[in-house]
Amino acid sequence: MDITLIIAIATMGGLGFIFAGALAFADKKLRVEENPKIAEVNEVLPNANCGACGNAGCYDFAVKVVNGEAKINGCPVGGQEVVDEIARILGMESSQSVKLVARILCNGGLAEAKFKEGVEYIGPESCAVKTVVAGGEKLCLYGCLGGGDCVEACQFGAIFMNENGLPVVVEELCTGCGQCVEACPRGVIEIHPEDRELFVFCKNHDDPKRSKEVCKVACISCGICARKSDGSIVMKDFLPEIDYSKLDISKIPFDKCSTKAIRFVHPEKAAEILKEEKIEVKAN
16 A cells, blocks of 8 residues: 555544544533523423524523523413423422414405405415515505415414405414414514403504595594593504503493494403493494
8 A cells, every 4th residue: 555645544543533532622621511401491392493482492492491581481382381391390480371362453354355446466375475566456555465374374273264365363273473473464463462352453554535445344543442542542643552551441432433443352252341341332
């Protein structure tokens, strides 16, 4: 064998041995021992890596929880069971997990929204594409586009499109992860506590005349709800905005809203709440 080749092989082998030894020494001397509780917490997390907790993933959340940088009830996907398990691992008292759900704040479906005359959209049905290509078929530039991007984004099968071309949330399956919110280019989906019932089901910021022209159920910015709400509702850019910290349901003039844009999510719950508050509301 050529002496040059032998020297080259010996040199490379020797260097490999030296570098391996150096890495082993560095690993031993510089290693930062990880708190074993991080792995335990990560194990009980749903590992959806959806980002609902505001962190890069479940492992990142586990690190912050163990280090005291995040609350033990910060994972909306895991629910109360995960909160209890994390509390057990960390030797803490468990806290209440608030269930979050997605709310679709637009009522302008195929039957309510008005469409552009003489315009036929031919192309991808994705909302992300429609909003770029002429803003879709509807005259309203703020409402649901009906492409179902939110359905595709949901990892838990908690959203489907109904016959009226609007998304519907299956609350029992919704984890409040917020993926549907990110997928919606119109911002008509928001994440709220499950027990929050009152919303303005419209995102239209057009003036009253224009809003009537584009959708039958759009808020027409009359401002009655704001004037009667004792400060819990203010008008911003032609649309009511609710301050839930000040909300007094008894002050809201539901019967005065001609398009029923401001209402409860669940009519059956609304009836109970209004009865308790001794509020009379005219039938729709």
